[in-house]
Amino acid sequence: MTFKRHFDFVKHRNIFFIASSAVTLIGIIMVLAFSMHYGVDFKSGTSLDLALGKSTDKAQVEKVFSDTGFSPVILTIGGANNDRVSARYDDVLTEEQIKKVTTEFTNVFGSQVSPEVNTVSPDMANEMKNKAMIAVGIASIAISLYVTIRFEWRFAVAAIITILYDAFFVIAVFSIFRLEVDLPFVAAVLTTIGYSINDKIVILDRIRENLRFAKLKTDKDLHDLVHDSIWQTMGRSINTVVTVLIAAFCLYLFGSESIKLFALAKMIGLVSGVYSSICLATPLWYLLKRSSLKSVKAGAPAKANP
Incomplete structure (x- = not known):
């Protein structure tokens, strides 16, 4: 053939x-x-993913991070209804700093906020x-x-x-x-x-x-x-x-x-x-x-x- x-x-x-x-x-x-x-898997730092439970926009999320004093290097808004926030820090955040960020988001968006934290050390x-x-x-x-x-x-x-x-x-x-x-x-x-x-x-x-x-x-x-x-x-x-x-x-x-x-x-x-x-x-x-x-x-x- x-x-x-x-x-x-x-x-x-x-x-x-x-x-x-x-x-x-x-x-x-x-x-x-x-x-x-x-x-964050190959570079030391902290990755913070937040399920907000309601729609948001980048300006609102940036203001919340600004109020905490810990603005991320990379910020992404996603999810089907723009209800998920992914923040990337080059530095390893302490438990107190992470708690301050999640508390601020809970105050703004409600108790349904669900955080997921991934921290990787340099080694x-x-x-x-x-x-x-x-x-x-x-x-x-x-x-x-x-x-x-x-x-x-x-x-x-x-x-x-x-x-x-x-x-x-x-x-x-x-x-x-x-x-x-x-x-x-x-x-x-x-x-x-x-x-x-x-x-x-x-x-x-x-x-x-x-x-x-x-x-x-x-x-x-x-x-x-x-x-x-x-x-x-x-x-x-x-x-x-x-x-x-x-x-x-x-x-x-x-x-x-x-x-x-x-x-x-x-x-x-x-x-x-x-x-x-x-x-x-x-x-x-x-x-x-x-x-x-x-x-x-x-x-x-x-x-x-x-």
């Missing part, structure tokens, strides 16, 4: 390689120059940051080993490079737009790696199946095999990512403030995962396989003249 009328991802691979390299370079520059916008922040990086590293290594054993080294190399690209793409977007990085963000990166390798396994496994019946004599034979494999699995790849995107979008739209950035990171990772599977991983495997074909031809003994 051929798909000659469809877009040729293999033929236009250099466009995707250049675009992806440019995004990666911009992300590296942003991360090195400005670092990440760490949330705890560094420990969480290190453990998060270790978790991402272990997940990547474990997936890489599985693909190497289950398939072949060319499949593994293509998958490893592109899942790392997906993980870094999410990090780069959050760095560029200065979005807050917290523990749910790490969970989003880990699940991005999982969904990303799933997309790649679907396409790479189809390539492996087609290889069993293919007679690769020319570079065009290999090109057509990869091209056909991509389009044979295109529907499955798109349907899978759209299904999960709908769920992630609903989380972002209707979820609480604490999981909105998780859902956003998840959506970014899903889009990046399906893109890298189709536009990066398979063309990269094609280049690796093409080199091996050329090596075999170069090493083949010449036919003797009669």
Whole structure:
């Protein structure tokens, strides 16, 4: 089954390689120059979430904080009816200071005010940051080993490079737009790696199946095999990512403030995962396989003249 009328991802691979390299370079520059916008999980300080039970606006909330004498560095109003307040302090507040803030909100909005406090010390922040990086590293290594054993080294190399690209793409977007990085963000990166390798396994496994019946004599034979494999699995790849995107979008739209950035990171990772599977991983495997074909031809003994 051929798909000659469809877009040729293999033929236009250099466009995707250049675009992806440019995004990666911009992300590296942003991360090195400005670092990440760490949330309270990775940066010492206090995060105070207040469920007010009634609608409010930013001006009213700012006045209440001003009256307490403890104005936050970051202030967010959210919830379905603008009835939730999220305040971020770079300093660790004492119990007396937290009680003063919650008491003032109770006096203004009533006894239904429900506070949630999250305080992280500098040592705890560094420990969480290190453990998060270790978790991402272990997940990547474990997936890489599985693909190497289950398939072949060319499949593994293509998958490893592109899942790392997906993980870094999410990090780069959050760095560029200065979005807050917290523990749910790490969970989003880990699940991005999982969904990303799933997309790649679907396409790479189809390539492996087609290889069993293919007679690769020319570079065009290999090109057509990869091209056909991509389009044979295109529907499955798109349907899978759209299904999960709908769920992630609903989380972002209707979820609480604490999981909105998780859902956003998840959506970014899903889009990046399906893109890298189709536009990066398979063309990269094609280049690796093409080199091996050329090596075999170069090493083949010449036919003797009669």
